[in-house]
Amino acid sequence: QVQLVESGGGLVQAGGSLRLSCAASGSIFNINARGWYRQGPGKQRELVASISGVGSTNYADSVKGRFTISRDNAKNTVYLQMNSLKPEDTAVYYCNAPGLLSFGYGYWGQGTQVTVSS
Numbered sequence: 001q002v003q004l005v006e007s008g009g010g011l012v013q014a015g016g017s018l019r020l021s022c023a024a025s026g027s028i029f030n031i032n033a034r035g036w037y038r039q040g041p042g043k044q045r046e047l048v049a050s051i052s053g054v055g056s057t058n059y060a061d062s063v064k065g066r067f068t069i070s071r072d073n074a075k076n077t078v079y080l081q082m083n084s085l086k087p088e089d090t091a092v093y094y095c096n097a098p099g100l101l102s103f104g105y106g107y108w109g110q111g112t113q114v115t116v117s118s
Helices: none
Strands: 002-007 010-013 018-026 034-039 046-051 057-059 067-072 077-082 091-097 112-117
Touching: 002 091, 018 034, 018 091, 018 112, 034 067, 034 077, 046 067, 046 077, 057 067
Parallel strands: 010 112
Antiparallel strands: 002 018, 018 077, 034 046, 034 091, 046 057, 067 077, 091 112
């Protein structure tokens, strides 16, 4: 069993920055593969960024150049640095640990709210 705990969300003005953290406890194979998803009001959940077990990263076009995913393997923690935030980034952000499955499957955190004011 794996538990994911997100933190770092909050209210920020447009142009500001936040750093989200996703700490994992428990054990699954490939635990360091992690994805960040978000779900805005009235929208479907979408992939924001992901990092594979070997460190390959992938970003949604809407956040490229603004968001950076990274991790600390020793802490089983993955981060999402979000810069130049826009009101359209407002959403609940979820951490996903797919294990050996595809991103979007496996374990999920409870979510953390990010609100960007204009």
